[in-house]
Amino acid sequence: xxxxxxxxxxxxxxxxxxxxxxxxxxxxxxxxxxxxxxxxxxxxxxxxxxxxxxxxxxxxxxxxxxxxxxxxxxxxxxxxxxxxxxxxxxxxxxxxxxxxxxxxxxxxxxxxxxxxxxxxxxxxxxxxxxxxxxxxxxxxxxxxxxxxxxxxxxxxxxxxxxxxxxxxxxxxxxxxxxxxxxxxxxxxxxxxxxxxxxxxxxxxxxxxxxxxxxxxxxxxxxxxxxxxxxxxxxxxxxxxxxxxxxxxxxxxxxxxxxxxxxxxxxxxxxxxxxxxxxxxxxxxxxxxxxxxxxxxxxxxxxxxxxxxxxxxxxxxxxxxxxxxxxxxxxxxxxxxxxxxxxxxxxxxxxxxxxxxxxxxxxxxxxxxxxxxxx
Numbered sequence: 001x002x003x004x005x006x007x008x009x010x011x012x013x014x015x016x017x018x019x020x021x022x023x024x025x026x027x028x029x030x031x032x033x034x035x036x037x038x039x040x041x042x043x044x045x046x047x048x049x050x051x052x053x054x055x056x057x058x059x060x061x062x063x064x065x066x067x068x069x070x071x072x073x074x075x076x077x078x079x080x081x082x083x084x085x086x087x088x089x090x091x092x093x094x095x096x097x098x099x100x101x102x103x104x105x106x107x108x109x110x111x112x113x114x115x116x117x118x119x120x121x122x123x124x125x126x127x128x129x130x131x132x133x134x135x136x137x138x139x140x141x142x143x144x145x146x147x148x149x150x151x152x153x154x155x156x157x158x159x160x161x162x163x164x165x166x167x168x169x170x171x172x173x174x175x176x177x178x179x180x181x182x183x184x185x186x187x188x189x190x191x192x193x194x195x196x197x198x199x200x201x202x203x204x205x206x207x208x209x210x211x212x213x214x215x216x217x218x219x220x221x222x223x224x225x226x227x228x229x230x231x232x233x234x235x236x237x238x239x240x241x242x243x244x245x246x247x248x249x250x251x252x253x254x255x256x257x258x259x260x261x262x263x264x265x266x267x268x269x270x271x272x273x274x275x276x277x278x279x280x281x282x283x284x285x286x287x288x289x290x291x292x293x294x295x296x297x298x299x300x301x302x303x304x305x306x307x308x309x310x311x312x313x314x315x316x317x318x319x320x321x322x323x324x325x326x327x328x329x330x331x332x333x334x335x336x337x338x339x340x341x342x343x344x345x346x347x348x349x350x351x352x353x354x355x356x357x358x359x360x361x362x363x364x365x366x367x368x369x370x371x372x373x374x
Contacts, residue, residue, distance in 0.1 A: 009221040016230060021220055027112030028216040032152075032208040034107035036201040041103035043195035045096050050191055056092040060085055111209065112216075141215070152204050159200045163193055253300075256291040256328060260301055261308040263290050265347045267340075269316040273323045274298035276305065277332070279344055286331040287340050292323050311347045317369045318343070339367040 013021070021027070046053075064085045071077045108114060164171075167189060174182045222230075260266070263276035264287075276291040293301055305312050318339050325333050332340055342364045349361035 009223050009226075011222045011224060011227055013217070013220040013222055014227060014230060017220055017222060022115060025115055026216070026220070027115050028213045029108065030111055030205065030209045030212045032148075032201065033111060033205050034104065036198065036205050037103045037107045038100055039194075039198040039201065041099050042096075043191065043198045045099050046191045047195060049095060050187060053092060053096065054187065057089065060088050060092065111212075144211075148204075148208065152201070155200060155204065156197060159197060160193075163196055167193070253293075253297060256293075257300065257304055259290040260304040261310065263305065263310050265343055266301060266305040266310055266312045267315050267319045267322060267343060268298065268302060268312060269319040270314050272298060273319045274301040274312075275319055275322040275326075276301055276310070277322075277340065277344075286334070286337060287344070288331050289322065289326045289328055292326075292328060294323070311350055313343055313346065313363070315339075315343060315364075315367055318367050321369055335370050339369050342367055 064081075067078075067081070071081060105114070170185070170189060174186055177185060260276050263278050266274055266276045268274045273294055274292065274297075275289060277287045278290050279287040291301055302312055304310075318336065321336060322332060322340075325336075346361055346364055353360040
C-alpha cells in the first residue's frame with residue numbers, strides 16, 4: 001500500500017477505538033427512531049385507553065366546574081380544590097406518561113445502548129465557536145439532514161392529503177350528528193389519522209437507522225497507521241518489549257547462576273548443554289535441577305561450578321535428556337533416576353578420593369538413559 005493510501009481510513013475500528021468512542025458518548029443514534037416510537041406509543045395508547053382517559057378527564061372537569069358559593073369565596077379552599085383536581089388528572093394520565101417514558105428509552109437502548117458520558121456534556125470551546133457552527137451548518141451531514149427532513153415532510157404531507165380525502169365524507173357527516181356523538185366520532189377519526197401518520201414514519205426509520213449506523217462506523221474508521229500506532233501503545237513498541245525480555249532473561253540467568261554453587265554436580269554435553277543438580281539426602285524427593293543452559297550459558301555454568309569446586313561430569317545423553325525434560329527447580333523424571341544415581345555415586349567417590357580416603361573412581365560410561373530421552 002502506498003504512503004498516500006496508508007492515511008486513508010479504510011479499516012474497521014478496533015475494540016479499543018469503539019470503547020473510547022463510547023466513553024465519549026459517540027454511539028449511533030436516530031432521532032427518527034426515537035420520535036417515531038414515541039408517536040406510535042402515543043397513538044396506540046390513545047387507541048386503547050382513549051375512551052377511559054376522556055371519560056375520567058371529563059369527570060374531573062365537571063368536578064372542577066361544580067364549585068359551591070362558599071368555596072368560591074374562600075381562596076384557601078379553592079387552592080386545595082385545584083391541587084386535588086391536578087393530582088387526580090396526573091393520576092389519570094400516569095399510564096400515558098409511563099408508556100411514553102418507556103418508549104423514549106427503548107429507542108436509545110435498542111440502538112447504541114444506554115450511555116452516560118461526562119465527556120459528552122463537558123464544556124468545549126469549539127461548541128460555541130461561530131466558525132465551527134457555520135461549518136456544521138453547511139456540512140454534508142447538515143445537507144443530508146435537510147434532505148431527510150424535506151423527504152419526511154413530503155411523505156407526511158402526501159399521506160395527510162390522501163387521508164383527509166378518504167375521510168372527507170365522515171368529516172362532513174360530523175356536522176349532522178348530535179354533539180356528544182360527534183365528539184366521540186371526531187376523537188376516533190383523530191386517533192386513526194394519528195396512528196396512520198405515525199405508521200408512515202416507519203418507512204423513514206427503516207432508511208435512517210441503517211444510514212446512522214453507516215455514518216457512525218464511517219466516522220470511527222481507522223487508517224493502517226492509526227491501527228499500528230494503537231497496537232504499539234497497547235502492547236508496547238517492539239524495541240522496548242525486546243529490551244524488557246532481554247533484561248528479564250539476564251535477571252533470570254543471574255538468579256540461576258547464584259544457585260550453581262549449591263549444586264552437587266554439573267552434568268554436561270561438553271559443547272552444548274550443562275545441567276546443575278542438587279540432591280538433599282535428608283529429604284525424600286528426587287534430585288532437583290538448579291540451573292541449566294545451552295551454549296554460552298552452559299559454558300558460564302561450567303565456569304561457576306569450577307570456581308566453587310563443583311564436580312563437572314561429561315555425560316552427553318543424560319545432559320541432553322535432563323535439559324529437554326526438566327525445568328529449573330523441578331525434580332528429575334523417574335526414568336532418569338538410575339542414571340543420575342550412577343553420576344551422584346561417582347561424584348561421592350570422587351570427593352572421597354580428593355580427600356585421600358579412597359582411590360579415584362572411573363567415570364561411568366554406559367548410563368541407563370531410555371531411548372526416548374536421548
